[in-house]
Amino acid sequence: MSINNEFRPKIVAFCCNWCSYAGADLAGSSRLAYPADVKIIRVPCSCRVNPMFILRAFEKGADGVILCGCHPGDCHYSTGNYYARRRMTLLFSMLDYMGVENGRTRVEWVSAAEGVKFSTTMNEFVEKIRSLGENVRLGDLRCKN
Amino acid sequence: MKRIALENLPKLYAAIAEKQSLILPVKKAGQTNFGLWTEEADVDLATLKTVKSAKDAFFPQSETLYTCQRDGKTLSLQPEKLEEEPFVVFGIKGCDVRGIQILDKVFLSEPVDSFYCARRKHGIIVSLACAAPEESCFCKVFGIDCAEPEGDVVTWIAEGYLYWKAATEKGEALTAQVADLLEDADTAAVDAQKAAIAAIVEKLPYANLSLEGWNGKVLNEKFNSPLWEQLYKPCLACGTCTFVCPTCQCYDIKDYNTGNGVQRYRCWDSCMYSDFTMMAHGNNRTSQLQRFRQRFMHKLVYFPANNDGAYSCVGCGRCVEKCPSHLNIVKVIKAFEKEGK
Amino acid sequence: MQELKNRAIELLENGTVARVLGWKIGENTYDPEPAFFDSVEAMKDFVYNNFCAANLSKYMIEASKLEGKTLVCLKPCDSYSFNQLVSDHRVDREKAYIIGVGCKGKLSIEQIKKSGVKGILSVTDSDPIQVETLYGNKELPYTAGMLSRCFSCKGKEHVVYDELIGESAETSTVDRFDEVRRIEAMTPEEKFAFFQAELSKCIRCNACRNVCPACNCRKCVFDGNKFDSAQKANVDSFEEKMFHIIRAFHVAGRCTDCGECSRVCPQGIPLHLFNRKFIKDINTLYGEYQAGADPEAKGPLTSFTTEDAEPSIVSKGGIV
């Protein structure tokens, strides 16, 4: 999507309910701005995020996907983010292996207290995606029109 | 009879492609399939059998039928345009030409399939005679002469030349388009090749496969044979045989959600798949045995029953080569033969 | 072969097993098909030659539901798949009588044809391979007909069996991760072009999935509607990527690297390159892991350590 020729990426952020979604809330209540390109989907835990959701987002036109969860060791469900960490590491590695720009995916651990980190991370990520430009390697052409 | 030196073929392709799109065997990542000609395309006429048949040119593996566009709560419907431009399919072997004729029986009989019909109307078939049939070929069984295929234009590759013979009006028109590149020729080289091929075809292992006992009238007898119980066992239920087959014509219709609407498309289906003919109430073939049987019964019994005895198999041998479990129609025919039908 | 056949007949006759899962002689030496034999009489068509490449372990899913034991012939690499199926609770070890059969590298007719042989009338499974064709006779070294997977063989040891018949040979000559490394070394553009070219050939026949002993779901996600992912068509290049990434992901940690996916692909797509990438990454990050070596082992994706690498490792030079 572009407005006035400026590239406005579509970014999906999966946030776990207990830490990162709360971190995003804190960023909000602290008025720590980040671009509106980021849209958050609440999931109970980072381990709920199926690689298929991430690929699906790219298919449907997302330019970047970020997954945020509790810091390792702090998972509300004690171990969920450890599984998420392995899954995402392997998935990202595979995407990289297939020639998809590796900056399009990211995992960041953001606690409920880290509003600043949430906002900084999102600012960085949007900047990165803007520098990478539109996602052409994983999109489905049918969704472009 | 006309001819063109093989080294000038790129010029011929370019000349054809100038007026219409040209589809021909192209090698990509080590495999040869029919594909659109471009300057960069690695045209491969040496491979006898493309992995997929030429069926895609007229009946693509998937094609959009119409698109629903959503704007707020209103929907607009946009039918997919039918083929309006001429195109040339070059290098189709005799078996695949017959395959298209079999598809015609399905799609051009009432109710006519408008998408297929439009492509048939605008497609020009330039066939290519086989120069070196292989062990899996058994087109002869179905009365196909691979040395003299049908088509709008028929071509042969012999002694450094591509020989060219227009066989229909469409063919004549195409010949006129590229007349500058063709020279007149006698038929000696082609005749010699035909004779050689005839001799080789006789020696092919499956050349004399007998179809005795396979016709539209043996439905119950074949259907109820206990042989299927053994035959289907190694089947993996993949769609390889179906998708490489020039005559398989089953398709499924599906919707793709584009976010702002729906694209309704159809795509090849395979009777080997567990969701083949799945309906709201469930599936009428619940076991792989039933699905496996369906494929062969369709080709050798149901189809002939509805089409004046014509089998829905052309003996191209692709399934023989590609089945991961080494199952194929030949083994099925032979198994029944061995059991005394 | 005869020893194997005799032993199978003996076990059928004495009632140890109710049926034999092996290979049935084909139209020619090179096309034997997997088959069940439930009588001594049927065993006349039993064959075991160097073209018997199919991994029979997956057929044991259905055989496990039948009355009595099934004698199954497993090559060394198939035995890993069998173990993995046991740990996935998809086959019952008690329902199998495993004869570990010898393997000296399997031949494939496709491979032989790649060396330019056409119109094959007959072929031997000997070393060298003798080929009789419509266009003359030829002799080929054994390795010219060998499946590429056999050049990075897991070894000649069976990890599970009841008895062993026949000699095996180590046929490994190359490091199985060499091809993966070659791709890893490419630029993103080259990688993308490589996979785009390979995957654009995919016809969604599902042969890779259906043959895979690790893809043992009763119903695949790509056949169901849970993820709105049931597509049959190669409509756009994305779907093939989605399918192949997820297929490899779902078997990551369970794939034994048996190589059946690449063997059966009608379009010759090197599908094992996806699985091997996951295996290589798992080995590098989480320690050497061979699926199926130990049916009691906890898989790398169902376990973790608190010190695992962060996903950002991928953008920091990748997993090498």
Added chain:
Amino acid sequence: MQRIGVFVCHCGSNIAATVDVKKVVEMVLLEPGVVHAEDYQYMCSEAGQAKIGAAIADKKLTGIVVCSCSPRMHEATFRKCAERYGLNPYMVEIANIREHCSWIHKDMQEATEKAVILARAAIAKVNLNAPLQAGESRVTKRALVIGGGIAGIQTALDIADAGYEVDIVEKTPSIGGRMSQLDKTFPTLDCSACILTPKMVDAAGHPNINIYTYSEVEKVSGFVGDFTVDIRKKARSVDATKCTGCGVCQEKCPSKKTPSEFNRGLGNRSAIYTPFAQAIPNVPVIDREACLKFKTGKCGVCEKVCQAGAIDYAQQDEIITEKYGAIVVATGFDTIKLDQYDEYAYNQSKDVITSLELERIMNAAGPTKGHLERLSDGKAPKEIVFVQCVGSRCSDDRGKPYCSKICCMYTAKHAMLIRDKYPDVNVTVFYIDVRTPGKNFDEFYRRAVEEYGVNYIKGQVGKVAPQPDGSLLVQASDLLDNKQIKMKADMVVLATAIEPNQGVRNIATMLTASIDTNNFLTEAHPKLRPVESPTAGVFLSGVCQGPKDIPETVAQAGAAAVKVIGLLAKDKLTTNPCTAKPDELLCNGCGNCAKVCPYGAITYEVRQVNDHGIREDRRLANVNSALCQGCGACTVTCPSGAMDLQGFSNRQLIAEVDAICR
């Protein structure tokens, strides 16, 4: 197709100032399934909820989307509202257009567009929602308090007084905690032991309280109302049922060279010891590391002298498994290590001490019997320097970024006590800020300055250098006079930062309670739920949640107790219905979901299924919905997609993805 109503909240101007709420209403009305949309000043208000109720009735709504603040704030409110008006509470979805939109964006057009997209995602999700029914689970009427300091003791007493049984688990041999180490307490200068000891005795004697000292929590499973906890009761080597607490064993023990933990290593204790005289229980433990009997096999003096025959060298650790309905964490604090602060010469000079060490020195039962003296030479100091904020408010990794909160007050206390008892001693306090909010706190500090002549200098100490004559050269700044001060001191006292106790991270992991980067346990809400952990059934008491002084700790302990009592007073709890659910026709029975389930909620059984006419026995996953907490780990592990999570189903999440990407 659902009949969806969308309710857009202005939140006063919090949302409406940045998001064009009318536009949002207009846009969502174009979405399929939306049959009603309206905006209102405060959707969460009585009147706002009434509007929702009216729309449910008038428009026959089957699903609701509220575009408002975070679901963490008001999801429960709107669910209750829906239920009140006859709609299943789980047919409500929230689009967070405040925290995630209006508060972080300035441009109205941009924020409005985003709000519409967030609303669409919620609409897409609610379209696929299904009514869910909350289940019930029982409540075990017993509480566990981890930590036996003042926080734990007070919490336990309050719970016990309400009639519920409480167990206290204390790591050390006695309850009492940090407070028992203190000499006096501010702002009243009460003797710490005088006010703590009665509480300890009360706890020990309370019929509803059971104390496990020298014990640690080993394993926790279960969930709110129904925790199962393994407690390791470490071998004391003394039979508590026989011991009379006479203390002879400690007197006679030949191994007396172990630094006393209670005295912060400033004095020694015997190998068999009670940490301090008022210890509860008054039963010694044998430190097996120090005991000659355990080290060499010879000795056995204590056994010989014990008339009660209580010594039991063969005693083993014991694991006690108990069930609890609620758990309170009261693990307290320690001072940070000063190894990285070379500039204060803490490791170089015995005369540089921490404030907690000073407490022991000042205490009559301490290593110097309460005499203020230099530990290096035993001389009475004439010049004492106090350094504030040592390791507190520090942004590098040597210290802690937070204010330790208690230092200003205890330093004033120390300064005052010293000046009171030893009027000839000069006391200088170097401070950055003096922070004394609290009842009678600032007055306390002013007394130190005005009545006791303590010299407060604004400026930090840069360096403490031990001198050859045994004195300490203190180099500091005086920011008000813009001077650099170099002064000699006989003793330097460091107001060392405090940090949560070492083991708390491990405990948090066992409890699945979230913890911040400073190892303080996170509260469920910083303002509205300050004594609850986000993990249901886990409560926080004392410094484990954040720095606080004794009055605050006691207040929080009481608050935590009230929350526990409120929980234990219920007979049943409703459980979260957003649990995993397997589709039996897709399940492979492969066992991977159970491997990743942190709650052991998944088991397998062989059942007959009817798969489109095929009847067969299959091994299938079963989810115990009382145990399942709904994390979703199993759903991703399941390759066939058989396992799905209610309320966050695959299709729902995909619908959200699609709506956002469209």
Added chain:
Amino acid sequence: MSHQNNQAEMIKEISGVNPYKCMKCGKCTATCPAFDEMDIKPHQFVSYVQSGNVQALAESKSLWKCLSCFACVERCPRDVQPGRIIDAARQIVVRQRGGNYLTADEIPALLDEELPQQLLVSAYRRYKR
């Protein structure tokens, strides 16, 4: 004023220091070995930059009295690093003079027996970056 602001910005840029992190504890001043020689004290460097009064800093004696020993940098609890601020102020002054720069490689050739060791150490600390 705007010129002053520009200079303050430049100091922040060169030094990488955020003066607003300062909590005014004075530990830098307490630590400084050159305190007595200075007219503007280390803790004041920070407030001068905060208030944009760079000119006064540039004209101060302190500018040239700072030894760049970086004790203040080492001890600062807030990572404000006054030493880097004064360092940056010097850079600005040197630049205004159309200053000449040395590369680290050039230094050994210019070594003088008489040079204080402290100066060399601080020079290397600066130029190693």
